[in-house]
Every structure is written in C-alpha cells, then in structure tokens.
Amino acid sequence: MREDSTPFYITFNQYCFGVGIIALAFVMINTVPDQMECVLDNVKEIKFVDEAYMIYGVYDIVAVVKTETVEELKGIILSIRTVKGVLSTLTLTAVS
DSSP, X not given: OOTTSOOOOOOHHHHHGGGTOOEEEEEEXXXXXXXXXXXXXXXXXXXXXXXXXXXXXXXXXXXXXXXSSHHHHHHHHHHXXXXXXXXXXXXXXXXX
C-alpha cells in the first residue's frame, strides 16, 4: 500500500510494454522424456528467454520469452525448436 492508502500495482502493459518489450510469449515445449533437463538447460541459455521451468502435464517445459521486436521473437522460437531433444512447441503470445 502506498502512503495515501491506495494499492500500488502495475498493469501487465506497464510491466512488459512500458519497458521496451514489444513481444511477450509463453512457449510450451514437449521433449524426449530422458532429455528434459538437458533441454531446459539449453533453452535457459537462449537470448531473450527470461525464464524457463519444467512442468507436469501435456507439456514438459514452459519458457517465457520477452523481446523488443516480433522478428526477434520469431528467431527465438526457431532457436527453441532446434534444440536437441525438442519434439514440438506451442507458442502463446500475450496481447495485453
């Protein structure tokens, strides 16, 4: 809470788009089962991958990608798809 008793929060747009980030995407990744940790380590090393986690469910890994241009986003997704052990991806692009 701020001094004037109003809650302090930032909106999604302020968090992402107010600091030069144009494209924000969540990349869901399926891997070869015994290569999940190796894929996770390799994905975390890719430029503009802000976060990456192993998850349970239909997908094995989720990566958070933040870029300044849509063209950079395309290149990062291609980089993720070509990591050894990646079987498939699904990209969810945030719009607001």
